[in-house]
Amino acid sequence: MDRIRIIGGKPLKGTVPISGAKNAALPLMCASLLVDEPLELTNVPDLVDIRTLGLLLEQHGVSVDRSAVGRMVLNGKGVHNTTAPYDLVRKMRASILVLGPLVARHGKAKVSLPGGCAIGARPVDLHIKGLQALGAEITLSDGYVHAEAPKGGLRGAKFTFPQVSVGATENLLLAASLAQGETQLINAAREPEIGNLAECLNAMGARITGIGSDCLTIQGVERLHSATHRIISDRIEAGTYAVAAAISGGCLTLTGLPDGILDSFFDHLIAAGVTVEQNPAAQSVTVTAGELHGVDVVTKPFPGFATDLQAQFMALMCLSQGASMITEAVFENRFMHVPELMRMGANISIQGGSALVRGVDDLTGAPVMATDLRASSSLVLAGLAAEGETVVSRVYHLDRGYEFIVEKLRNVGAMVERVA
Numbered sequence: 001m002d003r004i005r006i007i008g009g010k011p012l013k014g015t016v017p018i019s020g021a022k023n024a025a026l027p028l029m030c031a032s033l034l035v036d037e038p039l040e041l042t043n044v045p046d047l048v049d050i051r052t053l054g055l056l057l058e059q060h061g062v063s064v065d066r067s068a069v070g071r072m073v074l075n076g077k078g079v080h081n082t083t084a085p086y087d088l089v090r091k092m093r094a095s096i097l098v099l100g101p102l103v104a105r106h107g108k109a110k111v112s113l114p115g116g117c118a119i120g121a122r123p124v125d126l127h128i129k130g131l132q133a134l135g136a137e138i139t140l141s142d143g144y145v146h147a148e149a150p151k152g153g154l155r156g157a158k159f160t161f162p163q164v165s166v167g168a169t170e171n172l173l174l175a176a177s178l179a180q181g182e183t184q185l186i187n188a189a190r191e192p193e194i195g196n197l198a199e200c201l202n203a204m205g206a207r208i209t210g211i212g213s214d215c216l217t218i219q220g221v222e223r224l225h226s227a228t229h230r231i232i233s234d235r236i237e238a239g240t241y242a243v244a245a246a247i248s249g250g251c252l253t254l255t256g257l258p259d260g261i262l263d264s265f266f267d268h269l270i271a272a273g274v275t276v277e278q279n280p281a282a283q284s285v286t287v288t289a290g291e292l293h294g295v296d297v298v299t300k301p302f303p304g305f306a307t308d309l310q311a312q313f314m315a316l317m318c319l320s321q322g323a324s325m326i327t328e329a330v331f332e333n334r335f336m337h338v339p340e341l342m343r344m345g346a347n348i349s350i351q352g353g354s355a356l357v358r359g360v361d362d363l364t365g366a367p368v369m370a371t372d373l374r375a376s377s378s379l380v381l382a383g384l385a386a387e388g389e390t391v392v393s394r395v396y397h398l399d400r401g402y403e404f405i406v407e408k409l410r411n412v413g414a415m416v417e418r419v420a
């Protein structure tokens, strides 16, 4: 298995182009199950998760053409199989997003329950309750969700999410686009990736209003049609490189980043002593390191501080002056990076859902590994600042979500290589 070897201490300088967002691309690919015409996606990142979902969609009967770089054409005309098997779903939880579109367009679906994961139990009860509200009959047996639409198809309904869920909002948005009548999704997630999905569905002929708010209204239509859609930039990747600039004592310009999608994160960086200059006209942000102070963080759904940036911010706080209380309020077990950061010399104590980080003067390189994507990226960031050599194992986590991470870091001066 590959590892990433980093020699720390080099201030990063230059420009990092931000890739298309994994978490926008995945639900958008599932929209192909709603139509029998081509759906063309551009700015598609080349990531393992994207390939895994491509395989799942192919076994449903979607044709997936990735012959041009950054472009993907999916065609759901040949969909014949409504079962999403365990072997593929267990590799990637976002596979549950095929459930809504399959029931909506094909009247039934059998999708493996994804099971728990490293960052928490992550149930899918809200996806199920929401589809039941649209009239789907759902049973759970043999580790699978079996869903069937009523005669005449799903029916629009008012559904209030008891808790904000990105994936459940996406699943219902996809399904409600082809339901009969009006659906209202209240307390819906507001992540920019959801707006991106809604815009694509509208380009395909759906009628969704309230985009960007926590109340989405969908007037169901009988059929959707072909469209071309650009995937938004990956705000989590951008946030990760912003920390890379700050933690390495450097200055990076991140390009291709729309305004307003990282405001809460940037506010926290600024409070920590980092300079963030946004240039909305050029869709770029320049992040310059400064003297770091401890800042408290509580993760929240958008527009709050993203849980997907908690581990990276913690790496930064390890080197700040003073203390920082980092509270993870979205997932119950998202501190796997803590023991590894401590092996690099960090001073962190966990108390329930919070981690108290007391800044230290230096981190030292060490062999480390992590059990999820963002935890892995926090270790790479710590390695960029640490004295000596850090070797991050289990690189396959990074391959799921960071396009060309080694190349992008090397281009801005990092001493980093991938070793077999």
Ligand code: EPZ
Residues within 6 Å of the ligand: 022, 023, 024, 026, 093, 094, 120, 121, 122, 123, 124, 125, 126, 127, 128, 163, 164, 165, 166, 167, 168, 189, 307, 308, 330, 331, 332, 373, 374, 401
């Ligand atoms: C999405 O996961 C992202 N994944 C995650 O990114 C991200 O961390 C998360 O949203 C929160 O922002 C994709 O977009 C593919 P949720 P999702 O449903 O949709 C609970 C990354 O590193 N919940 O908003 O699965 C759940 O357990 C990843 O790129 C239920 O209880 O997240 C969690 O505590 C990891 N029942 C909270 O809600 C449900 O039916 C939020 O989860 C669904 C969720």
